[in-house]
Amino acid sequence: MTTTNLPTLDLLKGQARRLRESLSATGRPVTHGKALELIAGQYGFRDWNTLCARAAAQASAARPELRLDMQVSGHYLGVPFTGRIAALGRRGGRFLRLTVVFDAPVDVSRFSSFAVKRRRISATIDLETGETVEKTSDGRPQLVVHLAA
Structure with missing residues (x-):
């Protein structure tokens, strides 16, 4: 069973969808569930649930755990920042609501004639x-938090 370098769950589901579409186009339609099971078999797992659990565990182990008062860096509205996490809350599966207090106020105005400074922001x-x-x-994300340790 291959357990290293598994794709994300979204990519695995995309593979199953494309497999289903491809098989349907060749006159061999399968259910979505069967396509998921076939993808699991391609990665050496006995079923989709096992592959799904392993991929989720791998993704969870690969990223650092965010915690209160943790120092973070990133970009807010394209402007680099450093700050600390002041609040955290789960928003289901892979989404997290957080509040970041910036070390120094971040000027998000694109005009030189006035400043719009943010001291803290909340985002999911x-x-x-x-x-x-x-x-x-x-087209850029409003907030990017660098999660790498």
């Missing part, structure tokens, strides 16, 4: 990427 991030789902007008 995807733990796998460290990014918010919400994007700025240029």
Whole structure:
């Protein structure tokens, strides 16, 4: 059974969806559940639930555990910051609501004629990427927290 370097659950589910579509296009339709089981077999697992549990455990072990008062860095609205985590709350599966208090106020204004300084922000991030789902007008995540140790 191969347990190293498994793709994320989203990628595994995407593989199952593409396999199902491909088989259907060749006249051999399968259910979504059967496609998941076939993908699990390709990775050497006895079933989808076992593969899913192993991939989730691998993803969890690969990222550091965020905790209160932890120093973090990243970008908020494209501006680099350092700060500490002042509040944490789970938002289901892989999402986390957090409040970051910046070490120094972050000026998020793009105009030189005035400043818009933020001292703290709250956002929901995807733990796998460290990014918010919400994007700025240029397509970048509003907040990126660097999760690497």
